[in-house]
Amino acid sequence: HGSQAEARDVVVFAAASLKNALDDAGAAWTQDSGKQVAISYAASSALAKQIDAGAPADLFFSADPDWMDYAASKGLIRPESRADLLGNSLVLIAPRDSAVQIPLQPGLDLAALLGGNRLAMGHVGAVPAGKYGKAALEKLGAWTGVKDKLAQTDNVRAALLLVSRGEAALGIVYRTDAASDPNVRIVAVFPEGTHPPIVYPVALTAESKHPDAATFLAFLRSSKAKPFFEKQGFVVMSKAGSGS
Amino acid sequence: MILDVDIRHRQGAFTLQARFQSEGKLTALFGPSGSGKTTLVNAVSGLIRPDHGRIVAQGRVLLDTSQGAFVPKHRRRIGYVFQEGRLFPHLNVRQNLLFGRWFTPRRERKAGFDRVVALLGIGHLLDRRPSTLSGGEKQRVAMGRALLSDPHLLLMDEPLASLDEARKAEIYPYIERLRDEGGVPIVLVSHSVAEIARLATSIVVLSDGQVVASGPASEILRHTGLFRQPGPVEAGALIEGRVVQHEEAFELTVVQTRAGTLTVPRLDYPVGTPLRVRLRARDIILSVKPPEGLSALNVLRGQVSCTGEAHGPSIDVILDCEGEALVARVTRKSVEELDLVPGRTVHAIIKSIAFDPEALGGSGFVNMRDMND
Amino acid sequence: MILDVDIRHRQGAFTLQARFQSEGKLTALFGPSGSGKTTLVNAVSGLIRPDHGRIVAQGRVLLDTSQGAFVPKHRRRIGYVFQEGRLFPHLNVRQNLLFGRWFTPRRERKAGFDRVVALLGIGHLLDRRPSTLSGGEKQRVAMGRALLSDPHLLLMDEPLASLDEARKAEIYPYIERLRDEGGVPIVLVSHSVAEIARLATSIVVLSDGQVVASGPASEILRHTGLFRQPGPVEAGALIEGRVVQHEEAFELTVVQTRAGTLTVPRLDYPVGTPLRVRLRARDIILSVKPPEGLSALNVLRGQVSCTGEAHGPSIDVILDCEGEALVARVTRKSVEELDLVPGRTVHAIIKSIAFDPEALGGSGFVNMRDMND
Amino acid sequence: MEGLSPEEWAAVRLSLKVAFVAMAASLLPGIAIAFLLERKRFWGRQALDVLVHLPLVLPPVAVGWFLLIGFGRRGTIGAFLAEQFGIVLSFRWTGAALACAIMGFPLLVRAIRLSIASVDRRLEDAAGTLGAHPAWVFLVVTLPLILPGIIAGMVLSFAKAMGEFGATITFVSNIPGETQTIPSAIYALTQVPGGEGGAMRLTLVSIAISVAALWLSEWLARRVGRRVLAP
Amino acid sequence: MEGLSPEEWAAVRLSLKVAFVAMAASLLPGIAIAFLLERKRFWGRQALDVLVHLPLVLPPVAVGWFLLIGFGRRGTIGAFLAEQFGIVLSFRWTGAALACAIMGFPLLVRAIRLSIASVDRRLEDAAGTLGAHPAWVFLVVTLPLILPGIIAGMVLSFAKAMGEFGATITFVSNIPGETQTIPSAIYALTQVPGGEGGAMRLTLVSIAISVAALWLSEWLARRVGRRVLAP
Numbered sequence A: 001h002g003s004q005a006e007a008r009d010v011v012v013f014a015a016a017s018l019k020n021a022l023d024d025a026g027a028a029w030t031q032d033s034g035k036q037v038a039i040s041y042a043a044s045s046a047l048a049k050q051i052d053a054g055a056p057a058d059l060f061f062s063a064d065p066d067w068m069d070y071a072a073s074k075g076l077i078r079p080e081s082r083a084d085l086l087g088n089s090l091v092l093i094a095p096r097d098s099a100v101q102i103p104l105q106p107g108l109d110l111a112a113l114l115g116g117n118r119l120a121m122g123h124v125g126a127v128p129a130g131k132y133g134k135a136a137l138e139k140l141g142a143w144t145g146v147k148d149k150l151a152q153t154d155n156v157r158a159a160l161l162l163v164s165r166g167e168a169a170l171g172i173v174y175r176t177d178a179a180s181d182p183n184v185r186i187v188a189v190f191p192e193g194t195h196p197p198i199v200y201p202v203a204l205t206a207e208s209k210h211p212d213a214a215t216f217l218a219f220l221r222s223s224k225a226k227p228f229f230e231k232q233g234f235v236v237m238s239k240a241g242s243g244s
Numbered sequence B, C: 001m002i003l004d005v006d007i008r009h010r011q012g013a014f015t016l017q018a019r020f021q022s023e024g025k026l027t028a029l030f031g032p033s034g035s036g037k038t039t040l041v042n043a044v045s046g047l048i049r050p051d052h053g054r055i056v057a058q059g060r061v062l063l064d065t066s067q068g069a070f071v072p073k074h075r076r077r078i079g080y081v082f083q084e085g086r087l088f089p090h091l092n093v094r095q096n097l098l099f100g101r102w103f104t105p106r107r108e109r110k111a112g113f114d115r116v117v118a119l120l121g122i123g124h125l126l127d128r129r130p131s132t133l134s135g136g137e138k139q140r141v142a143m144g145r146a147l148l149s150d151p152h153l154l155l156m157d158e159p160l161a162s163l164d165e166a167r168k169a170e171i172y173p174y175i176e177r178l179r180d181e182g183g184v185p186i187v188l189v190s191h192s193v194a195e196i197a198r199l200a201t202s203i204v205v206l207s208d209g210q211v212v213a214s215g216p217a218s219e220i221l222r223h224t225g226l227f228r229q230p231g232p233v234e235a236g237a238l239i240e241g242r243v244v245q246h247e248e249a250f251e252l253t254v255v256q257t258r259a260g261t262l263t264v265p266r267l268d269y270p271v272g273t274p275l276r277v278r279l280r281a282r283d284i285i286l287s288v289k290p291p292e293g294l295s296a297l298n299v300l301r302g303q304v305s306c307t308g309e310a311h312g313p314s315i316d317v318i319l320d321c322e323g324e325a326l327v328a329r330v331t332r333k334s335v336e337e338l339d340l341v342p343g344r345t346v347h348a349i350i351k352s353i354a355f356d357p358e359a360l361g362g363s364g365f366v367n368m369r370d371m372n373d
Numbered sequence D, E: 001m002e003g004l005s006p007e008e009w010a011a012v013r014l015s016l017k018v019a020f021v022a023m024a025a026s027l028l029p030g031i032a033i034a035f036l037l038e039r040k041r042f043w044g045r046q047a048l049d050v051l052v053h054l055p056l057v058l059p060p061v062a063v064g065w066f067l068l069i070g071f072g073r074r075g076t077i078g079a080f081l082a083e084q085f086g087i088v089l090s091f092r093w094t095g096a097a098l099a100c101a102i103m104g105f106p107l108l109v110r111a112i113r114l115s116i117a118s119v120d121r122r123l124e125d126a127a128g129t130l131g132a133h134p135a136w137v138f139l140v141v142t143l144p145l146i147l148p149g150i151i152a153g154m155v156l157s158f159a160k161a162m163g164e165f166g167a168t169i170t171f172v173s174n175i176p177g178e179t180q181t182i183p184s185a186i187y188a189l190t191q192v193p194g195g196e197g198g199a200m201r202l203t204l205v206s207i208a209i210s211v212a213a214l215w216l217s218e219w220l221a222r223r224v225g226r227r228v229l230a231p
């Protein structure tokens, strides 16, 4: 029956951080249309490579434009269907009981503030949030000071956990994650200009033959889906509807 | 030729260099601990592959290193009762016993399960695991297992060492029957001269990896020096006889031999049955006069033919009793006092009691004769 | 009291119910295969914990289920020679031998390593692994290992079964010395009556888990019916003697016993040494007249005191020779023909050769006497 | 605590199926390779030994990656299997089973090897003298005697399959109902706020399953051990 | 192929250190627990058995998560260790070693258990009658006899530690020179488009190390096996 489901369902390969929002959106779509959607959540990098290896995905929803670019460069997606659907912002967090006040401005001496402690963030080369965080710290001139005081994790949720558990004194995560964890406090929000725009691009895969894939994509881009994303703290890009 | 062995094999510092032929239906391997008996039997069974040499059993070449011939153990059809049992711990006694049967062609299955089980007295153990058996019980099951695989040759490495005498007494006749009727030649490792004397038709004496003597049992056993031991001297003459009469009242049997008439404890053989009788050298008293009023029922008349080598205080006197050679072991003092020089007529006195079941074998002689043809 | 056992233990369908006391310095456990000998020895050594009962060894309570007392095996100081060797495969022979020594307080280390090694003939094996030893070699190493742990009590479960006679002959005197001088009481499991007769001072006969007889060896051995066996009947009288003279020319020794003078093969004991002499019932020929011209050197005069039960064709005639009880096994036919009724004077004829080393024990009698005090 | 969602139940069922199939499918090759490695000396033995251990030595993601390259729709072996036998592994539960089987393989093989090494070869010799061909000896003597090792290997393989994540998600992704095993579902749940409850529930289910599996294996091992090991 | 970068060399050195320490540190507890589980019947035995197997059954990330909660700076055990003994595990290579040790523990314990089960108890009895206290019996008889299992367990533990990723990165993150082991480095490399070359180099180093470790263990096992196993 599994393969039948696969034949019937629209298969979405989505970044794991989208789970709550997409699950809700998918359920709503199912209710609307009576059609099923199966969503495989994993790291964007893994998903991109799997699509490259012939995965039966209809939709690719990445947390990272780089991996969407990768897919595009290999001709794995239909470029005309690509849209930057969601946005997010990056925040500096500390454990709830921490009293630190850190204004995020150029010349920031984060290293001194950390002292012997560590700054938790996604892997700066591998995890999108890590890449954005590194860019922001560079922009603020704090990178060289803290680069030896990082605790890099394989996903941003692990970085959140490190701060939440008080292992790391500070952390850089998405606002969507920070908002949900009562054990952390948002110290500051990274100004938009400090890092490339945080966008979640979505596209139909080149090999998708599912008749309903485009419908689901349209649904995601419609206002009907908007509340589900916003509920999780994502910014639904205003231009989303008009994307190519 | 039943067994023709000529092998050389090194094992650490020990070298087995064995060369012998045996035509006996039961070849006894005799020798002190560490002399290479097990190694030799292992070579015959195919468990070890000797460095050099040739083994032929019943005309079948099992090993010939010069031609690179080596029959693997599972194709030799050689039953092996190991010195240490080696029962399969995951099978119960019944399954152990029947193990070999799975691999025996149906029409070659001759050994009767019930008969073997009854003989070995293991009927009450059939559903038990080997780990719950006593030492002797294990050994009996191991014997049964080998017997029930209907081998073409049976190797037994001290199978009876851990059994009590009563049990042995029950098993001996069975081995004899196997030897005589079953047509299964046997190689028996034993360090009991009594056992060998009772059962063997051929004997191979090993010492330090070398064969020091081999030949028909009747010949080898006469060399009492090969079998020095602290217990009663077991060696002596093996002579041939025939049941002529039973004295039921006294539970005695009269056996006619060339050397004379012998009265022995009642035997379960019908009149006319050929027998082998062992006359232990130690059991014979010599008298220069015809004895009288003695409790000993057997007196054989003969002439001293020669005296053997002295063993400390004692010496073997070989008698000629109507052409049959008897050996009597007496003190040198007696030889001197009674002047037992060659040619002298003497009377060999033997108690009937001396003919215990071990001294009275089944019709082994039939084979001995065949063998010498 | 050296050993006081009263236990009950169930093992599957088998129940051991043993109750005996032994004051002997060497207690032999005798019984057919599966009669519970190993189980009994296991209980004494602490390897199994009997369901019920009490074991006291040399005054020390090792087990008393009524009081919940149980001395664990490593605190019993009981050396155990196992029926199946049980050498440590990861240690070489030397390390196996010295194993027990690690756990023996330094001042209690008495057994000399070199002496034990020489006695057991395992000097050339010291650097070998147990897996490369022959069956008998393993057993000898196992004996050495137990001896070198300087035990306060030595249990030996058929230690000599896999040894050749020559090797046994070397080991017997050592066991005797251990028994007599070493002050180490021994419990020996054996199904060789000859062995028991030579070594034991007390005997416990087991059958089917029950003690059917127990007591001093001299007494138990007279009951030849307990030791029925197919080989030469080994039972008989044990009498006490003393070396009085050596006849060097004939390599003979004259021993004075209450029953009369006996000429036996040369013994290595000085004149005056007390001895135990075994007169096997089967070796005695009775004569109603004083015999003449016989090669047998020993003639003891006595009176028939009674006849025992018949065993098939034979019957035991008990003689009284100057107060010493002798047993002669003769045929019923002879009893009738010679009219061997009580009171009749007879001459017991015994060959010197019959007194093989097994029949002439060391000074076991010293202990026997101690024991009976 | 709430019950599991249908999707989570699907993951549980799938994990059981995958773990069972992975264990069962690797059993025979595991026994064969353990036997080869422990008993035979052949050219390439060392290489085989290394190969068997690789899934342990390499990070699971790397194993998944190699699987994707080799057994994916576009991989050499994958394409061959798909064409010749119609067996598709990538992004199917069968692929998850393959990934789990491979990850558990070194554990299975090691356990069996240990048991094979401790078999008393003299018993095999004895079986030979009773007429049993080496293949039969293996079947009726060696195999029963190494059952404890086989059981241990099966437990390890099954447990590993229950917990395997990196190689599975890399090779077959995380498609609900098809390739989403318990660990993948746990992963997805931990990647979003509020998923901890679900993750914990699934963890408990995993533990419960492993308790049952262990209990079963202990019971089997006791039964078998009593037969195989002298007291 | 180019050489490794200094950072990659650091990862290799660290992985070796972590794997070795993880293996060495889990050895004694592994032997003790294997002995308990195999030989003793006690209250909670079943629970201990499950606990030992958990790292296998749970996804590595979950194990890392539990470690963080238990052994982190704010974790009950972690705080205790830090206060009483000054042992800090979080973000230290020691923490990586702990994670690897725990992940490899079920493998180590199982291998040793198998060997313990196959020890001939009669030899232990014999040692007892020779005056050896049970503790000595264990040391001078049981322990030498189970060496094959110990070696196998050590190999498995070491190999697992070389490949462990999920629990390690979750517990102690990925700090170059401190907690970045080979798998972490490989992970990082595979997550960047074009990082496959570096990942492959590190993979080959990993394989080379495991070849050496296997070779060493086989050599040891042969030496030991010859002593312990009857021919």
Ligand SMILES: Nc1ncnc2c1ncn2[C@@H]1O[C@H](COP(=O)(O)OP(=O)(O)OP(=O)(O)O)[C@@H](O)[C@H]1O
Pocket (backbone or CB within 6 Å): B131, B132, B133, B134, B135, B136, B137, B162, C011, C012, C013, C014, C031, C032, C033, C034, C035, C036, C037, C038, C039, C040, C083
């Ligand atoms: N674990 C067990 N379960 C059931 N029965 C057992 C067990 N162990 C021994 N037995 C039985 O107990 C009886 C006595 O065994 P034991 O080993 O004491 O005999 P033994 O007198 O030493 O015999 P042997 O001379 O053959 O060694 C045997 O019949 C044996 O089958």
Ligand SMILES: Nc1ncnc2c1ncn2[C@@H]1O[C@H](COP(=O)(O)OP(=O)(O)OP(=O)(O)O)[C@@H](O)[C@H]1O
Pocket (backbone or CB within 6 Å): B011, B012, B013, B014, B031, B032, B033, B034, B035, B036, B037, B038, B039, B040, B083, C131, C132, C133, C134, C135, C136, C137, C162
């Ligand atoms: N693997 C081996 N390496 C070195 N020497 C060995 C090996 N196996 C056996 N031997 C030696 O070979 C000799 C012969 O051994 P074998 O087992 O054939 O003796 P045996 O005559 O059967 O003795 P026993 O009556 O004690 O069983 C012994 O001295 C033994 O120590």
Ligand SMILES: [Mg+2]
Pocket (backbone or CB within 6 Å): B037, B038, B039, B083, B157, C134, C135, C136
């Ligand atoms: Mg032998």
Ligand SMILES: [Mg+2]
Pocket (backbone or CB within 6 Å): B134, B135, B136, C037, C038, C039, C083, C157
């Ligand atoms: Mg016994």
